Every structure is written in structure tokens, then in C-alpha cells.
Amino acid sequence: MSRAGYTSLALGALLGLRARKLRTALSGLGIAIGIAAAVAVLGISASSRANLLAQLGAEGNLVTVTAGQSFDGSPAPLPLTAQPMIARIPPVESVTAIGYVPGATVRRTAAVPAVDSGGISVYAAQPGLLGTLGGGVAAGTFLNAATARYPAVVLGAVAAQTLGIARVGPATQVYVDGRYFAVIGILRPVPLVPALDEAALVGFPAADALLGLGGHPTQIYLRAAPDQVQPVVSVLPFTANPAQPEGVQVSLPSSILAARAAARTAYAGLFLGLGAVAVLVGGVGIANIMVIAVLERRAEIGLRRALGATRRRVGLQFLTESVLLSALGGAAGVLAGAAATAGYAVASGQPTVVPAVSVAAGFGIALGTGALAGVYPAARAARLAPAEALRAT
């Protein structure tokens, strides 16, 4: 058949479907629901993944070094040499440390009883912390070389909420372990190190001078060159504490987050399965409606045969209608799935990602389902004897 022949076939099928709008809409609905579910599931998990990658800095190259826990469960200190030694490992791009201040509490004022500390821990931090972790301040500023020497504190997002501090003013203060500290900033949530959200951060010099830390870090965060993460991890225990390398714990918080996200998308398989069932049921529905159409339109088939349509042409006509019906359902499903993805992403503050492959696969599956569903009705239409078909009025 010529290209013009295929064009008139498609146009004829479109006219035929337009003549039965309600039936077309209802029978395309099953396919639309299935494809929408599949596209939405793939889109939502892709959006979550994009969000995660944005959190991880795309590379997942953050490494945490700790000395484990002391007997009372609080973080154990690392040697003072740990950070400068780690900084010398060539693939390490940046390194920063925090030091847990044991026993320190943070309260809104001295009048608040010490037991109502709200679970806020105090850490000493370095000005480069946010650069390494990829965090930011929601209000005020972070510690710098100057403020790190004075009684100044930066609150984690949850800690600030617990203390009821939403804004940073010149007179905003909190009571830390026996004296008032000026609140100079509030952090945005730090997904890679959630412990910081419930912490109050002071400078190392201030922690040493005012809180008796002694300069020992308890955790070291570092970014390694993305392709060198594993070699760096293998040398970190010896570098951080050559005397007791077995006590050093090295972890990749990015891999923990990735595992958590993978667990969140475990339901994706279930929904994809449900989508597949919906597409299957939709396909059966289309096959059913096309068989009915062949029965109802016997006179039309007889007429077309009398006008010179070949068996093949009549069969192709019904196959085209079936594919077109399914394709319309698939297109509606792709749009609905993309809209659902966008709605979810906007509502949860994630970037909207609709993978092109899911759109193409969704549409392709719809076309394939329509073709499969149309084979039997098309064969029936083609087999119909013209004289017999014409007797049906």
C-alpha cells in the first residue's frame, strides 16, 4: 500500500473513533490508567533520585571518620593529628572536623532547668564545615575565624526550633553550659549528617577555652576525588589513628542515604506491576470492544468490500483503529503520569524528572497492546464474507 493509502487508513480510523467518542474514551481508559501509573511511578522515583543526587552533591564522595563510642555512649575523641594527616592524602579534596563537647547542655535561658536540655548536643566546628558537607545557613552567618574564638553559637535546624528561635538578632542568646552564647546563625537541615540538625555549633578555640574540649575532634568529614573514594577509605584508619587503627570507623553517609532511598522506592515495583495489570486489562477491554465493533459494523465491512477493499485492507482498518485507540489511551496516560509526577515533586519540594525512557516505553507498550488486542478482531473482519456481511443491516 502507498503512503497515501496508509494516511487515508489512519484518517479513516480517526474518523471512525471520533464517531464513537464515549466508547473510545471508555475503552482507552484502561490503557491510560496503566500507563499513567507506570509513568508516575518511574517519574516519582526518578525525581526522588534527582533530589538525592542533589543532596549528595551528585558524587556521593563524602566520607565520615569517627573513633567509635566511649563507654557512656558518647563519641570518642580522635587524635589531634588525625585531621592534618588526612588532609595530606592526595585524593582528599576537603576535610573538616567536629568535636563533641561531653555533658554540655543548651537552654534558652539560665532559668530553664538543666534537665530540659531538649536533647541538643554541643559540638565544636570549623569554618569549613558547610563547604565540605554542602550545607547552608537559613538565617545569620556561620562561624568564621573570628567568631570561632568568642562565645558565639550556630544552631542546627531542629535545635533552633526546639529552642523557639526562628530569627537571629543582635541580642539573641542561648545558655550553654554556664554562660550565655550569642546566636549568630541557624543552619538549614543537613541531610548527610542529621545529627547536626539537633546540635549547637561553637568554634574549636571557644570550645577549648570556654567548654574544656581540649581540641580533640570526634568526627572528621572529608570529600575525596569521586573515583578515588575506595582507596582513600582503605587508608583512613591508619592515617587517622596510627596507634589504634582498629578503633576508627569509616563510613559513607551517601551510601546509607542511597540505601534508604532505595528502600523508599521498593514499592515502585508493586505499582509497576499494578500498572502492567491495568494495561493488560485495558488491552483485553480494547480487544473486546473491537470484536463487538466488527459484529456491529458487518454491513460497513460488506460495503467496503463491495467498494473494492481487499481482505487485508479491511483487517488493517480494524487493526489501525485498535492501535489508534490504544495510542490515544497511552498518550493520555503519559500526560496524566507526568502531571502526577510534577504534582508530587512540587508538593515535596523535589525537582520534576519524567524520564524520557518511561514516556517512550509507556507509549510503546500502549501501541503494542493495541496491536495485540486488534489482531483477532482484525482477522475476523477480514475473514467476513462480503455477501454475508451485506445481509446484516
Place this chain on the structure above:
Amino acid sequence: MTAILELDGVFKAYPGEPPVTALAAVDLKIHLAERAVVLGPSGSGKTTLLHVAGTLERPSRGRVTIGGQEVSGLSDAELSAVRGRRLGFVFQHFHLLDHLDAVQNVALGLVYTGTPARDRRATAIDALDRVGLHRRLGHRPAQLSGGERQRVAIARAVAGQPDVVLADEPTGNLDSAAGQQIIDLLAGLADDGTAIVVITHDPAVAAAMDRRVAMQDGRIVSDDGPVSQ
């Protein structure tokens, strides 16, 4: 004078216990520009004759020749081409497609003859003009009277300039006034050289045709014979 449509010893039997013989030893020759009417009671085999002559059914025995070509050995595609190019059909129930307007219904007959899309519309409008429906081009069947619908069907049958138009009870669903218009239209087709074969119960149709063929029990019982040209 050569026949455009020729049935030679045609038998048609339908399977059953006992088998039903619809046509028995039918010989019929139709020439160009001939106006023939096939008469007979219900069950006499008129419609089967039309279907076999129109290649819509294959005979059980015998030969059907259209334009000098014996059709029994033709493939489905070749038979379809014969139907599309040489034959036109008019039915009692019009068989128009409800969702297409008059022009689209007429153009449908040209789709299968390979006429390019741009020519189909112009040819369809010409054909509708011939049957006096140039003011009804965009109307759908539901918006047309019975007589107008049958005129659309006639336009569809003649749009491809067939050699033979086969009409099955074309006035069967029409009142006498509308029926008369259809009779005049059909009779007029022969003026252009098209052969007309009409199956009917309607005496008015029979009166308007030149040649009367009477059937009974699957046989031709009387035939005026070809009118000498």
C-alpha cells in the same frame, strides 16, 4: 456486441441438509448501456444472482466473466480491484456511513481504487452534482431524507465510472415519489454507456427498464433478451 458481464452455467448452492440451491444453471449476458431488471418472488435467487454477478460471492459451478475477464481464478486483491473499478453497487438500505458527510461517503468508493485524495473530493462533488445533491454536500445521512440518501448511494456507485451498476431493491425503502426520482436517475445512467442491472419487486422500476429477466427457484424463466442497440 460483446457482453460486459456474463454468467455462464452458474450454480450456487449453500451447505445444509439438504443443500439449498439458490442458482441453477443461470446464463445471463449484460451489455454496456443496457437497462435490465431482474424480477421474481422472494427466495427466487435474485439477490444471490446479484452477489455472484458482483463477485461478492463465488459460484459453486459455472463461469462469471466481467469485461472479458473470467473471475474464478482471481485472488482476493484482484477480485477487489474488479469490484472497485468495474462495478458499482446500490443497496436497499443505502449502506451509508453515519459519521461521514455526503462528500466523504461518496469519496469512500474512490479510496480503494487508488484515486489520489485531492481528486477524490472533486470527483465526489461532481457525482453528487449529477444526482442533484450539490446543496447537500456537507450533510450527514441523518440529515438527509430517504430519497436523498439513496441518491448519495447512487453517486457513490457511479463516482468511479463503473461499467456496470448493480442495484438491489433500490426503491424498497422509499415512498413512490422518491422512488420515481431514483428510477429516473438509474435509467439515466445508461445514457453514458453504463449497464444497469436492478433487482426489484417494484413494477414502476420494471416499467422503466428495457429488458426484463424473470426468476423462479433459482432459474431464469423468462428473458426479453438483449435489446438491439
